[in-house]
Amino acid sequence: xxxxxxxxxxYDEHLSLGARMVPFAxxxxxxxxxxxxxxxxxxxxxxxxxxxGHMAEFRVFGFPAFDFLQRMFTNDLHKIADLGHAQYTLxxxxxxxxxxxLIVYHSGDLEYLIIANAGNRESDFAWLREHxxxxxxxxxxxxxxxxxxxxxxxxxxxxxELAGPEWTPPARFTLGEATLDTIPALxxxxxxxxxxxxEILVGASNAPALWRALLSFAEVTPAGLGARDTLRxxxxxxxxxxxxxxxxxxISAGLGWVVPKAKTGFIGxxxxxxxxxxxxxxxLVGLFVEGGVPRHGFPVLHAGEEVGKVASGTxxxxxxxxxATAYVPADLAVPGTRLEVAIRRNVVPATVVKxxxxxxxxxxx
Amino acid sequence: xxxxxxxxxxxxxxWVSLDGDVATVGISDFAQSQLGDVVFIELPEEGDSxxxxxxxxxxxxxxxxxxxxxxxxGEIVEVNSGLxxxxxxxxxxxxxxxxxxxVRVSDAGELDELLTAEEYDAFxxxx
Numbered sequence: 001x002x003x004x005x006x007x008x009x010x011y012d013e014h015l016s017l018g019a020r021m022v023p024f025a026x027x028x029x030x031x032x033x034x035x036x037x038x039x040x041x042x043x044x045x046x047x048x049x050x051x052x053g054h055m056a057e058f059r060v061f062g063f064p065a066f067d068f069l070q071r072m073f074t075n076d077l078h079k080i081a082d083l084g085h086a087q088y089t090l091x092x093x094x095x096x097x098x099x100x101x102l103i104v105y106h107s108g109d110l111e112y113l114i115i116a117n118a119g120n121r122e123s124d125f126a127w128l129r130e131h132x133x134x135x136x137x138x139x140x141x142x143x144x145x146x147x148x149x150x151x152x153x154x155x156x157x158x159x160x161e162l163a164g165p166e167w168t169p170p171a172r173f174t175l176g177e178a179t180l181d182t183i184p185a186l187x188x189x190x191x192x193x194x195x196x197x198x199e200i201l202v203g204a205s206n207a208p209a210l211w212r213a214l215l216s217f218a219e220v221t222p223a224g225l226g227a228r229d230t231l232r233x234x235x236x237x238x239x240x241x242x243x244x245x246x247x248x249x250x251i252s253a254g255l256g257w258v259v260p261k262a263k264t265g266f267i268g269x270x271x272x273x274x275x276x277x278x279x280x281x282x283x284l285v286g287l288f289v290e291g292g293v294p295r296h297g298f299p300v301l302h303a304g305e306e307v308g309k310v311a312s313g314t315x316x317x318x319x320x321x322x323x324a325t326a327y328v329p330a331d332l333a334v335p336g337t338r339l340e341v342a343i344r345r346n347v348v349p350a351t352v353v354k355x356x357x358x359x360x361x362x363x364x365x
Numbered sequence: 366x367x368x369x370x371x372x373x374x375x376x377x378x379x380w381v382s383l384d385g386d387v388a389t390v391g392i393s394d395f396a397q398s399q400l401g402d403v404v405f406i407e408l409p410e411e412g413d414s415x416x417x418x419x420x421x422x423x424x425x426x427x428x429x430x431x432x433x434x435x436x437x438x439g440e441i442v443e444v445n446s447g448l449x450x451x452x453x454x455x456x457x458x459x460x461x462x463x464x465x466x467x468v469r470v471s472d473a474g475e476l477d478e479l480l481t482a483e484e485y486d487a488f489x490x491x492x
Binding site for chain 2: 031032035036037038226230292293295314315317344346
């Protein structure tokens with residue numbers, strides 16, 4: 001049986017732009033067009049557009065929807081009681097380990113829209129299906145949904161122009177309908193870059209028209225998964241599969257803020273409470289790395305002894321230095337602690353920092 | 366950018382240009398375009414010896430690390446240490462200011478085994 005890669009409806013657009021395509025989570029995706037650093041800087045200074053159509057979208061509808069998702073997710077859905085509001089949340093197993101991180105949008109009356117990682121689409125859906133009551137509607141909308149992210153200081157101006165003078169942009173972490181150049185869309189003011197911007201959902205067949213409309217603006221540059229990774233890591237945003245997986249609980253991963261202490265009754269609650277009580281043995285920290293580019297799996301040392309491995313690592317185009325995350329013993333997880341990273345034949349200095357690594361973006365005050 | 370015919374090329378995508386018994390070595394335009402924006406380079410020191418087909422350093426882009434492999438054997442007499450502060454030169458001028466090391470070759474005959482610009486262009490098209 002052949003393992004064929006899937007393609008989004010923007011595949012031909014990427015090829016015509018000269019993108020370098022790579023396999024990612026079973027999809028053929030653009031890693032870069034003009035170059036990762038150029039694309040990264042375009043997002044920080046103007047606007048970049050990303051095809052994230054590989055991601056999963058699930059819709060949950062029905063009277064039991066709230067109670068169902070309140071049980072499946074760590075964050076408190078009461079916080080998004082208002083229609084259109086969204087929150088970042090985690091889905092745990094009974095051991096308190098992370099199945100996925102995702103964003104849930106209160107998209108309608110009795111209805112929630114979930115955007116989840118591409119690599120976890122099948123397993124997330126199966127897990128939700130396994131726990132769903134009979135009288136809730138749970139639909140995998142991914143195949144008929146395209147998702148395009150427009151991020152950067154110019155992003156809101158561009159999408160507002162496409163949406164027309166009658167449209168008001170949604171507030172941060174909310175979503176609303178828009179008609180973009182005649183295309184019906186849902187526009188969510190969320191993102192994974194640390195810049196202001198939107199994530200736009202349209203019917204899959206309308207993605208090329210939307211993509212071209214966005215690129216018709218001189219301020220907008222096509223950006224690939226390479227820049228997406230350097231942008232999110234500069235912000236300290238975790239990447240599932242790199243910073244957390246099924247072996248890690250939210251407290252160790254530094255995601256306790258997504259698991260409000262007062263909330264009980266969700267899958268994994270007891271396990272998380274236990275970790276909070278005893279304290280995690282290891283914690284995910286940020287590292288500034290001098291003199292080399294840290295990469296996933298490189299050893300992290302303290303006083304010459306290996307204490308962990310790099311989880312996420314890259315070169316920061318904004319800071320022009322190496323940045324990384326790593327799980328280290330809790331007593332070393334203190335900002336300012338001097339560690340080292342082994343980069344092939346060399347050992348280079350690293351300093352523990354609390355992310356974000358980059359603090360001045362169009363989103364910060 | 367075409368690959369200039371005034372030098373030889375290796376299958377590891379380095380170029381070498383001989384002047385007397387000193388060979389200048391860098392990476393080809395094809396190599397830099399495959400690599401992407403250079404963010405880090407590790408070069409040897411003057412006085413180090415290198416052997417043909419052996420690694421003399423590393424070059425990195427955001428997404429990848431590549432070995433720098435010497436096309437010739439000999440002693441390193443000069444290193445382009447300024448490159449570390451202007452890494453983009455490797456991308457913009459790989460055949461000129463992006464040179465990396467100069468080697469006093471122990472056997473100039475090693476260059477006979479390398480590819481001409483024409484042969485190299487054919488090699489990268491087939492590969």
